[in-house]
Amino acid sequence: MKDDIWKRDEVQSPCVKLCVVHPEERLCVGCYRTIEEISAWSRLTHEDRAAIMADLPARAPRLAKRRGGRTGRLDR
Numbered sequence: 741m742k743d744d745i746w747k748r749d750e751v752q753s754p755c756v757k758l759c760v761v762h763p764e765e766r767l768c769v770g771c772y773r774t775i776e777e778i779s780a781w782s783r784l785t786h787e788d789r790a791a792i793m794a795d796l797p798a799r800a801p802r803l804a805k806r807r808g809g810r811t812g813r814l815d816r
Contacts, residue, residue: 751789753781754796765802772799 755778758770767774773781777792784792 751786751793754793762803767799767803769803772796772803 754771754773756770758768760769761767761775762769768778771778773792773796777784781789
């Protein structure tokens with residue numbers, strides 16, 4: 741019961757503590773947020789956080805592109 745006092749009805753951060761920004765897409769490779777979204781997260785409204793969270797799954801494919809390697813050379 742005592743812990744209920746500290747619980748809030750807020751959208752939790754999607755952070756997975758893998759904080760690396762993709763150099764081309766400018767998205768965090770762990771949570772898919774932009775630097776601006778990450779830095780503003782604590783000040784965003786519930787609605788703004790929910791909107792960002794809803795958009796994150798659509799961002800994942802932007803980081804799934806292969807940049808070469810062996811597979812990229814075999815296609816030539």
